[in-house]
Amino acid sequence: MKSPAPSKTKKLIKEALGNGALRSAVFKATESSALSRQKIIDQIPYWEDLRDKAHLIKKDVIENLSKYLTQFERNCELNGIAVHWASDSAEAQKIILDIAKQNNVTKVVKSKSLTTEEIHLNDFLKANDIESLETDLGEYIVQLNDQIPSHLIIPAMHLSRKDIGELFAKKLGVEYTEDPAQLLLTARKILREKFLAAEMGITGVNFAFAANGSFCVVENEANAHNTLSLPPIHIAVMGLEKIIPDVSMLPYFLKLLPANATGQKSSTYVNFIGGPTGSAYGEGPEQIHIILLDNGRTKILKDPVLRESLYCIRCGACLNACPVYQQIGGHAYGWVYMGPIGSVLIPQFLGEKEGRLSPFLSSLCGACTTVCPTKINLPHHLLTLRSRIVDSGNSKFIERNAIKIWSKLGSNAKVYRLMSRIASFFQSKLFFNSPLRVPGYNKERQFPLIHSEGFRARFLKMNGDKKNG
Amino acid sequence: MDSRNSILKRIQEAGCYSADTSEHSSTIDLKISESIKSITPESKKDLWDQFKKEIELVAGAFYKTENINASAEIIIKFLTDSKISRVGISNEEICLKTALKIKEIESGLKIISPSQFDHAERKKEYAVTEAAVVNPSFAVADTGTLVFTLKGAGTSYPHFLCDNIFALIDESRIVPNQFELFRRLRREEMKEMFFVTGPSRTADIEKVLVLGAHGPRNLTVLMSENIAQ
Amino acid sequence: MKVSLFIPCLTEHFFPSSGISMVKIFRHLGIDAEYIEDQTCCGQPAFNSGYRHEAVPLAEKFIRLFREKEYIIAPSGSCVSFVKNNYKELNISDELKPALKNISDRIFEFTEFLVDVMKIENLGGEFNHTVTYHDSCHLLRELNIHDQPRKLIRAIKNINFIEMNSADTCCGFGGTFSYKFENVSVAMTEQKCKNIEASGAEYCVGADSSCLMNIEGFLRKHKMNAKTIHIADLLAESLKL
Structure with a gap:
């Protein structure tokens, strides 16, 4: 089961609720994430001001998107980064495949990127005889398990160490162990070779800087850095909304994101990319490509209120805070974005018919919006989308x-x-x-x-x- | 119409407005900077104490040393104890100096420096090197973060491919937080750099923290009052 | 002083006692409580299910009935919040819009009114039991009511007040959510009830009948020990009204 449709959410929920191991894994992980988040926030007295600031920065960006995108494009080109625009998945896939073909690429390493999940990149590359390997431990696990991530930040949240031990034993032929350190070691050994041999690295983008023509990737494992520094070609795929005006605004977000995502004061690594073969010694990729992906985002932009859903920085805090997510996990939502933000994005990305159930999969408790780093009014948008679904004739006759x-x-x-x-x-x-x-x-x-x-x-x-x- | 223009056209048609949020924004900035001021230590010593506390919280180690020689000794002790025979360095002068000092004492050690190898060879060499001596441009006190600019380091392979990182830094290079950091960095430097806060890690399996994911397992910061001497 | 009672559907049909208790407390405090007999539902169920047009006549009726009132008080945070925060989303007739502002400023949840408006925290009653408090979502997050009910409870003589784990986590009701996604809703309710039991409380106090109905329904069906009680009922009982 790869990417089930959100219209099948009732069936998926039933499966999830019947899976005791999954429920206990998700419940524990979300609870501990929420706790560690709170511990960090307690040390930041200006937390609420940071949220206000981030909201305003994102608002400015979204309301002036074409200005910032074209500025970003111009500055990237000055830095030697090739900029590509993709209206939808098919276009993005084609751009990536063309670059791969021109450079005889057969082996790709990837670091975690939801945007590439959105365009089903792994399956697409595989179908074109290109090995595309996830390198974030959680992503590596779900890829091995033929699944998609069930959480924005912790992709394998739904699996227990036992599940993962069995998976590794079966798929990798290693001896069974449920020791997380041993399991990591297995993945690390395999992937170290893959990093060194890969001809192309694909990453997402956490923040792109319009005035600088550069971008950053935030991570903890060092897999993203290896992905973007070791192979000779680097492709970064970003949604149009990932831009901020200037790199100097990053400190606000670098406080909000790690606290909310992983309960850290700072993520272990923040990688800034500003051009190919940057150093005097010619290190780093020879080519850097950035793909600006629309894939429905300009559709979301049309509604003056709902466009706020583009402020999301994918921190995952709304998932951890959501009592619905806590019970059913991410796969039950039926798409790459899950939890409260997923329920808001699904009908906007996939349409009112396919997404007719998603905004209703919420008790409207509002816990999500109180943790959102950019103050997206999620319950409000869920309500607006409910009425849109009713008005478009997608509610039940009775x-x-x-x-x-x-x-x-x-x-x-x-x-x-x-x-x-x-x-x-x-x-x-x-x-x-x-x-x-x-x-x-x-x-x-x-x-x-x-x-x-x-x-x-x-x-x-x-x-x-x-x-x- | 190509994708670029059709996307830009769709954005235009969405009817966004140019909201001027600058006034509200600067009020918030003022609040933030006042709040930060109230919790930021003033002296260098206190900032380093804060840095030490923070980096230890993320499983890094911190030592204050007299000079390069003292730092070199700490590194040598670690290398001998761990039976490590290769040491990678990044491109800063201080790393080379320290490496020479290390070699002077332990002549059996092999030093891997970026200038010895071309691009393709270099990554392979660092990938089989277990320790590295590097020199961050800044240390950020409130998060325990080290800042490396690619221009200065010349390479990022030792920082990410070697398991045990020794970061040499001068006492003067501390900044209280990232807001201040970005005021100190040059525009050009901001383009290509990386921040490091502790050794690489993952908690992807049942939220159990494991150090040494796809990068270093250990990170030791060696701070000296006057590193150049 | 005179207050006008806004009696939500669940109070009217299922739990009139909490409304009556509220009236008794007002009388005890010398506050005149009037009840507009023509009131019905505020329209929240329709709105929350996506039927905004259908909510309009109910909202307009509500505004017409309550437009002149000085204080509008309800024993339910959810309904108060809906009127206060979401009526403006509805396409109500222009002539009623100015009145809406007045209503938004003058509508209060019961404990909010006692503590914030009347400045009463201690009613002087007595209750010899162990209780915990469930934060109803809209009360807590849309009206910012957290301390008010706790103050009133703590002031009761001989009461043993314990905070349960995750007191502010949703009980799983969510209106039509509770039948659209019954299994998810029940899973959430089960979690809430476990937390109530684990706290050792005999009573789970709440300020919203919908959550209490949901929690009580699960407690009874599963033969658990704890009971639910509306804060108005608790206060009235503690005063032996």
């Missing part, structure tokens, strides 16, 4: 009509109370005053009894008593 009728009746207080009295009557006569059975609700929860009088009647009685007394 529901639509039930709500229409209810709204009509509910406008009249007398009718409104009468409905309750009728239900109460049925409850007493047909169910002998046991709670009504409400399909879809009371499998595990008892439904409350409809009160025999209701508030109004009791209040009037009470008021009568008071007046009389």
Whole structure:
């Protein structure tokens, strides 16, 4: 199962909820991530100001996107970085394949990039006889397991060490161990060779700097640095929204991102790339290509409010904070972006029909928005998308009509109370005053009894008593 | 129409507006800088104490040494104890000086410097070298971060391919935080550099922290008052 | 002083006692509580399910009924927050828009009103049980009500108040979410109920009937020991009203 559709989310949820190991792995990991995040934030008294600032920077970028993109393009070219524009997955895939073919590339190493997951790059390269190997440990594991990441930051969050031990034993022919250090060592040995032999390295971009024509990749494992420094060709794939005006604005984000993503004060490595064969000794790639990917982002831009969803820096904090994600993990959302931000992006990227369930997969508790580093109002956008799905005719016929009728009746207080009295009557006569059975609700929860009088009647009685007394 | 123009056209058609957020933005900046000021140590010594605390929190080691000779001795002790016979260096003068000092004492050691090899050979050599001596341009106190500019280092292979990193740094090179760092860096330097905060790590398996992912396992910072002497 | 009661659907039909308790407390404090008989639902279920047009007549009706009121008080944070924060998203008629501002400024959740407006933290009651408090999401995150109910609870004589783990995590109700994704909702409720049990509390106090209905439903179905109680009921009981 590679990239299941979000319209199948109900089936995927059922599978996830039935998988006790997955649930406990996800619950523990999200809880510990949230805790370590809080520990760091407690040491940053200006945390809320940072969020305000990041919001404003992103707002400026998104509202002036063409200005910053063209500025970035010009400055990249001055630095010797080739800039490519891709409207969709197919175009991005073709650009990468063309570069690979021109340079006789058969072996590619990749560092974690959700944007490349979005364009199904690994499968595409494989289909074109190019080995494309993930090098981030978590990504390496999920690739080996023929899956996509289930979390923006911790790709193999859904797997236990036991699962991973068995996977390595089966796929790599090593002796079974569930010691994370030993498992890492196995991956490290294999990948060290791959880094040195690869003809092309593909990375994502965390932040691109318009005024500088350069960009950065943030990581902990050193795999990204190896990917972008060892092979002779480096391709970086970035969504249009990844830009910020100037590299000097980075410190705000370099506080927000690691705290939110991994509960660190600083990520272990921040790699800045500003041109090929940079040093006096001719080190680093001979070619650097950057692909600016639209793939639906300009569609998102059309809505003046929802375009805020492009402020996302993919830190994953909203996933860890989300009680829904905590229960079902990432794969149940059915796409590369999951959790609250995934539920907001899915219908915008994939359309209201395919994404008709996603914005509803939320209790609207709002925990996500309180942790978002760029203050994206996620519950608000979920609500807006719900109405968009209804307005585009993608809600259920029965529901639509039930709500229409209810709204009509509910406008009249007398009718409104009468409905309750009728239900109460049925409850007493047909169910002998046991709670009504409400399909879809009371499998595990008892439904409350409809009160025999209701508030109004009791209040009037009470008021009568008071007046009389 | 090519993709570039069609993307730009779609952005134009989306009807964004040029929001002027500068005023609000500078108010926030003021708040941030005041808050930072209130928690930032003033003296160099306190900044280094903060740096030490932070780098130790991320599994790095920190020593203050008298001079290069003292640093060299610490490195030699580690190399002999770990039976390491090859030491990589980056391109800064101080690294070469220290390497010569090390070789003077332990003549059996092999020094790998970037200028010895062409590009293709160089990565292979560093990949089989277990220790490296490097020289960061700055140390950032509030996160325990080392800053390397590629222009200065000439290479990043030793920093990432060798398992045990010794970073030599002069006492003067401390900055309180990244905001200050970016004020100190030259525009040209900002393009190609890398920040290092501790040895490489992963917590991808059940959130268990393991050091030495695809890069170094150990990082030792050796700070001297006057490194050039 | 006079307050106008905003009685949400669940209070009207299922849990009238929490509304009545609120009235009793107001009377105890010498506050006159009026009830507009023509009120119905605020429209939140329709809005949250994506049916904005259907929510409009309900919102307009609400605004017309409450536009002149000095204080509008409800025993539910969710409904208050909806009126306060989301009515502006609706396409309501222009003539009602100015009134909306007035309503937004004058609508309060019950504990918020007592503590922030009336400046009352100690009602002087007594309750000999161990309780914990569940933060309802909209109360906490949309109205910033965290300390107010805790202050009122802690002030009760002989009460043993314990914070449970993850008191601020959603109970899983989420309105129509609870039946659209029943299994996810239940999994969340189960987690919440486990935390309540683990705290050792006899009662889980809440300020929103919807969460309490959901939690209570799970507790009873699974024959767990803890019970839920609305904060208005708790306060009224502690005062023996």
